[in-house]
Structure formats: C-alpha cells, structure tokens
Amino acid sequence: MVNAAMEYDYTVSKWFAYLSIIFGIIGMVVGVLIAFQMAYPELNNLFGQYGTFSRLRPIHTNVVAFGFTLSGIWAAFYYISQRVLKVSIRENSVVHGIAKLHFFLYVILAAGLVVSLLLGITTSKEYAEMEWPLDILTVVVWILFGLALFGLIGMRREKTLYISMWYFIAFFLGVAMLYLFNNMEVPTYFVTGMGKWYHSVSMYAGTNDALVQWWYGHNAVAFVFTVPIVAMIYYFLPKESGQPVYSYKLSLLSFWGLMFVYLWAGGHHLIYSTVPDWMQTMGSIFSVILILPSWGSAINMLLTMKGEWNQLKESPLIKFMVLASTFYMLSTLEGPIQAIKSVNALAHFTDWIIGHVHDGTLGWVAFMIIAATLHMAPRYYKREIYSKKLMEMQFWLQTTGIVLYFSSMWIAGITQGMMWRAVDQYGNLAYSFIDTVTVLHPYYTIRAIGGLLFVIGLFMWAYNYVKTMQSGKILEKEPAFASPMGA
Amino acid sequence: MENIRELQAYAYFFFTLFLVVILYSYIVHLYRSEKKGTRDYEQYGKLALDDELDSKPIEPQETKENKEQK
Amino acid sequence: MFHWLEKRPFFFAVGVFLVIAFAGLIEIIPDFAQASRPVVGTKPYTVLQLAGRHVYIKDSCNACHSQLIRPFKSETDRYGPYSLSGEYAYDRPFLWGSKRTGPDLMRVGEYRTTDWHENHMWEPSSVVPGSIMPAYKHMFTQNADIETAYAEALTVKKVFNVPYDKPGMPKLGEWEEAKKQAMEEARKIASEMKNQDVKDAVANGEIPEIVALIAYLNSLR
Numbered sequence: 001m002v003n004a005a006m007e008y009d010y011t012v013s014k015w016f017a018y019l020s021i022i023f024g025i026i027g028m029v030v031g032v033l034i035a036f037q038m039a040y041p042e043l044n045n046l047f048g049q050y051g052t053f054s055r056l057r058p059i060h061t062n063v064v065a066f067g068f069t070l071s072g073i074w075a076a077f078y079y080i081s082q083r084v085l086k087v088s089i090r091e092n093s094v095v096h097g098i099a100k101l102h103f104f105l106y107v108i109l110a111a112g113l114v115v116s117l118l119l120g121i122t123t124s125k126e127y128a129e130m131e132w133p134l135d136i137l138t139v140v141v142w143i144l145f146g147l148a149l150f151g152l153i154g155m156r157r158e159k160t161l162y163i164s165m166w167y168f169i170a171f172f173l174g175v176a177m178l179y180l181f182n183n184m185e186v187p188t189y190f191v192t193g194m195g196k197w198y199h200s201v202s203m204y205a206g207t208n209d210a211l212v213q214w215w216y217g218h219n220a221v222a223f224v225f226t227v228p229i230v231a232m233i234y235y236f237l238p239k240e241s242g243q244p245v246y247s248y249k250l251s252l253l254s255f256w257g258l259m260f261v262y263l264w265a266g267g268h269h270l271i272y273s274t275v276p277d278w279m280q281t282m283g284s285i286f287s288v289i290l291i292l293p294s295w296g297s298a299i300n301m302l303l304t305m306k307g308e309w310n311q312l313k314e315s316p317l318i319k320f321m322v323l324a325s326t327f328y329m330l331s332t333l334e335g336p337i338q339a340i341k342s343v344n345a346l347a348h349f350t351d352w353i354i355g356h357v358h359d360g361t362l363g364w365v366a367f368m369i370i371a372a373t374l375h376m377a378p379r380y381y382k383r384e385i386y387s388k389k390l391m392e393m394q395f396w397l398q399t400t401g402i403v404l405y406f407s408s409m410w411i412a413g414i415t416q417g418m419m420w421r422a423v424d425q426y427g428n429l430a431y432s433f434i435d436t437v438t439v440l441h442p443y444y445t446i447r448a449i450g451g452l453l454f455v456i457g458l459f460m461w462a463y464n465y466v467k468t469m470q471s472g473k474i475l476e477k478e479p480a481f482a483s484p485m486g487a
Numbered sequence: 488m489e490n491i492r493e494l495q496a497y498a499y500f501f502f503t504l505f506l507v508v509i510l511y512s513y514i515v516h517l518y519r520s521e522k523k524g525t526r527d528y529e530q531y532g533k534l535a536l537d538d539e540l541d542s543k544p545i546e547p548q549e550t551k552e553n554k555e556q557k
Numbered sequence: 558m559f560h561w562l563e564k565r566p567f568f569f570a571v572g573v574f575l576v577i578a579f580a581g582l583i584e585i586i587p588d589f590a591q592a593s594r595p596v597v598g599t600k601p602y603t604v605l606q607l608a609g610r611h612v613y614i615k616d617s618c619n620a621c622h623s624q625l626i627r628p629f630k631s632e633t634d635r636y637g638p639y640s641l642s643g644e645y646a647y648d649r650p651f652l653w654g655s656k657r658t659g660p661d662l663m664r665v666g667e668y669r670t671t672d673w674h675e676n677h678m679w680e681p682s683s684v685v686p687g688s689i690m691p692a693y694k695h696m697f698t699q700n701a702d703i704e705t706a707y708a709e710a711l712t713v714k715k716v717f718n719v720p721y722d723k724p725g726m727p728k729l730g731e732w733e734e735a736k737k738q739a740m741e742e743a744r745k746i747a748s749e750m751k752n753q754d755v756k757d758a759v760a761n762g763e764i765p766e767i768v769a770l771i772a773y774l775n776s777l778r
Binding site (some may be wrong): 531 | 563579
C-alpha cells in the first residue's frame, strides 16, 4: 500500500526543536537577569540603555512565548501530524517546501523582533509589541503554517482526525483571529509622509484598545500556552506510556467546552477598570466555569496513567508529563480564583499574577516542550537518550525552581496587596509606596534563585540533547513506546 | 444605542442556551451510540499508539489506491 | 451525526471558528462607540507631550507603572480620583499596564514637578531611597523624535477626527508651526531644569528625550 522506502520526514521538526532549545535558553537567561535586577537594581546598569529592566522585560516575554514556545509547538506539530495522519510530509514536495519556508521566515521574524525590542521599537501592547512591518511578516508566517497544516490534513490516510489535530486546528484559527483584530494599526508615514517609516498608531483608543488588547492578551495565552500544549500531551503521554487515552469521549467534551468558554474569560483582566460592569462580571463567571473543561483534559491525562503508576517512578519523561498536567490543573484553578472580583481587587497589579503566569508556563508549557523534544530525539536520530540520570536531576532541579518561584511570588503579591490597602487607626494609608517595595526584597531574591535553578536545568536539557545526537547508543529500530535511555 | 444593547443581551442569551443544549445532546449522543454499539469511540484513542506509516488506518481515507483494491 | 465533524476538517474548522468568534462579537463591538466618547475637559496631547509618550513607550515604563486608578478608597487616597473611561479617549495605545512594580502614574502631574522628575530619572534612589527603578541617564543625551510625534498627531486628526485645531483644543497646524510650538514648550520645561547639557541642547534647538517625557508626565492629571 505504502511505498516501502517511504518513511516519516522529521527535517523541519528537528530544525524547530533546535530553535526551541536556543530560544529557551536566551529567553530564560534574560528572565533570570531581570529577576535579579528587581532584587539588586544596580544590575540595571550592565549594558547602558539596552540593559534596563524595562527594555529587557518585553524581550523576555516575547522570546519565551513566541520563540521558545512556538518553536517547541511547531517541532511537535511537524512530528505528531505526520504520525497521526499516517502520511509522510515527503510525499508532497509543495507541502514540504511550505514547511521549510515557514521555518526560515519565522527565524527572520524572530530575529527582527529581538532587534526591534532592544532598540525600543514597540507598540507597548503586551504580547503584541511588534510594529506593523513585523506584523505583516507574522501574518505571512501564520498563513504558511496554515497551508502546511491543512496540506498535511488533505494528504492524510487516516480519515478520522486524532484529538491533537483538533487542538492544532483551533490553535491556528484562534491565534489568526485574535492577532489580526488586536494589531489593527495605521502606519503614520503613509498618511503623512513624515516621521519614522515603521511607526504606527492603534486603530482603537483608550478603553476600547484595552478591551481588544486583553481579549487578545488572555486568549493568546489560551491559544498559545494551552491549546497546542494540550495537543502535545494528548499524543506524547499515551505514546510514551503505551496506554491509549483514558476516555476519547471526555476529550471531545473538554475540547468543545474549552473552545466555547475560554474566549469569554478575557474580561477578567479588566476587573475594576473602566470597561462596562456586565462584561467584568462575565469575565469572572466564565473564568470559574473554565475550570471544568481544563480539568477535563488534565484528569483525562492522569487517568490514562491508571494502573501504570510504576512508570512514573521509572521514567523521567513520564515524570515531566505527569507533573506538567498537575501544574496545568494548579494554574487553571488559580486563574479562576484570581478572577473572582474580591480576590482580583487584591491580586491585580501584584506579583501574585507573575507567580500564576510562571507556574503555568514553567510547570506546564516548558515541561511539556522539554518532554516532547526528549521523546522525539531517539526517533529523530535513531539513538538512545544520552543520560537518564541527567534527566532525573534536571527534573528535580527544575521542580524545586518552580516551587521556589511561585511560592515566593504568592507571598510577595499578597503581602504587597495587603500593604497597599492597609490603613492606620485614623483611616490614613499606613504605608508609603516605597515601603511596599523594599519589603519584597527577600521574595525577589528567592524568586531569582528559583529561576536560576530552572535555567541550569535548561542547560542540562541542551547538553543531554546534543549528546544524544552525537553519542547516544545507536538503536536498531524505532522504539514503539517508552523512549530508551542510557544510564 | 439601547436597541443594540438589548439585541446583544438576547443574542447572548439564546446563543449560549443553544450551545448548552447542543453540548448536552452531544454528551447524550456519544454515550447512547456507544451503548447501542453503533459506534466505538474509544478505538480512536489508539490513533496515537499505532502510528507507523505502514500500519493499517482505522478508517482509511478514500483514495485512488484503495478504491482499486476494493 | 456528531462524529461527522472529526472526519471533515473544513467543517470542523468552521465550527471552531464560529464558537470562538461569538464571544468577541458579543463582548466587544456594542460598547465601542460609547467607551470612546471623551470626558469634558479631556484634550488630545500636544506634539511635545506625544513625543514624550513615545519615550515612555520606547523604554516600556508601562512594564512597571500602571495608569489606571481603581475605585477603591485605598487607591483614590493614594493616587487621586478613580479613572473614567472617557479620560482615555485620546490614548492610542492605552497604557494601563498590568503590573505595579512602581506606583500608578495616571495623575502623576498633580503631585510631581519638573525638578522632581529630572532628579528621579537621573538617579531614582536620590529622591526615593530604596527605589529599585533603573536610572535613565540616556534620556538626557538622546533627542526625542518630534517629527514622528507630529506625524502621529496629524494621522489621528485625519483618520480618526481627533479634534486638533478646534477651539479650546491643542493647535497642530503645519509642521513648521508645530515644531516652533514644541520648541517653545520645551524651552519652558528646560528653564525649570538644572542639567546644563539639556539646557544647552534646548538652546541649540534640540529636544532631549527627558524634556519631552517630563512634558508628558506633567500632562497626566
């Protein structure tokens, strides 16, 4: 039926995996630097104007979210989609060409983004900082990804789309829609013929701009940090453990539930702001309802491991993935709690939010991407993973890092929130603003150390990966389930 | 302005109701058709496990090659 | 009937799109017109202030400072009256921020002076002991981009009918006039400053970033 010589082609998938490792290290090293800057402000002076916290912070968020995470997702996408559709990308040279072009343009885009942010060229909208020329390039990259996605689907041998493919389709559509609407802007040079050619002004003003931005900002989290990562876990956990997903029906329900509910929850970023009341309330309510579909997927994953918990002890890869789904449950519970109006009044603008973001991104997103690359590596290179011991160490080091990170940020956030509103016996504010900053010094230090541990783990990951490529024991045939690992 | 607001409220309410009804009938449908044995949903879970290029698809896409085989 | 979808990627995609687009349609569109109506007394930024706003954005001040006072007593005591939707009518983009590592700046023009900002941007801990804010000394030597600010003002006037040149509103006029007016505003601010390099630069017809930034911060009321 299939040409005997034909096999899956992982060229593009591999490229994205390398990129993911590189961006992961760059983005998180910058993250650790700015974390230390908050504890020791003199570190702001290292690189003149290019080294201040405010210049580096967008670089950290963008490189991690759109460099590390997107490359990791695409590495997994070009791997998973071939396998569950039972088609090799090599069978169609046009689709393969598109995939390669997708990669190259994306590299150019990412480089452009980093350079422009260093120079301070930004629209200031969080996670949408790119100016219009890069926005256009983003749209092109996205269209290429869409063509590759639907091209592969069009070539498929398996009629039914596996769960992961639904999530990839939703990822493509969701980000496309959100991105286009949020980045509507008018280039000023074309209207007036003056000033910088790359400057633009937002189509929306004030409250409307905020509304569109957080509709985007929240859902960018949904469609970049949640949807495609769920796609990954639905493939990699069953495959690595050799257990079919616990309930296919539950996965169907949580998919549609998530699609419907997630988009409504964006309003919770604007609670007590100037957007209409009913919308803020809606944001809160839907955020709470959102627990259901999120936990549906997470529980489905944990139940997949039912009766197979010995694997958790034996395989560090399973450890990464099970802890990832646990962190997913934690942050999808924490998020709705923060969206409750009275909690939000305390938590908004504080470090608790930063803590929440990081237990999701470090614990869930980064762990899944690390697990995915290490699961794919033996299949890419037909070699054993270089060292199991190193993976075990990386796992424990990074887990400790995450725990230090979020626990210190919880305490910092709640402390600061309480101090902002504390009053003395006459009803005057008890603390000046700077009091509420200096008190955070120990927590900022702990957080920076937690981040540092995580980054050390990333270097171990990169080392292990490179060693696997070069000197892992050669495998005679592709492993079916559990990935073989050297001592 | 008021009209838009009212329309918005109605649209919101009915569309949500509509989707909730669909979602629930979906659940009922899924479990009922499996109970009656018309369809086995859980077999698709194996898509992730049995994913070699030459392994047999659960439901092959109709292509020229396999039409000829039939 | 439902299983049909998972075998037909096109209709599957359409279904997903409808369900996710619905929230946006209902949530966002109807309130657009209302929220963009300015409060009485709200004015668009002058060219110099706008250039200062660009400096604020360039150095991502909004990464640590919010511009949104929530309706709680603890916030109105600290920062002044709570924010109203119409006060932001001319803010493109909005600069509410999402984190308050430093204090809110929505009405910072009410209680800080040119002199204070000058010292603070040069060395934050000189006026706020214990401050963790970085120093922004480069703003004293780099020049603000007045031309781009003018281009932006002209764009919003043309495209979004922002009421420049209307009675009681800031004057925009032609580029030469606008430039002269920006210089005049800059001179006034520089006269209240101490840094000799900045004073010299302004005397030479240049506008350092710090001057524009202070013009913007003073306009936040």
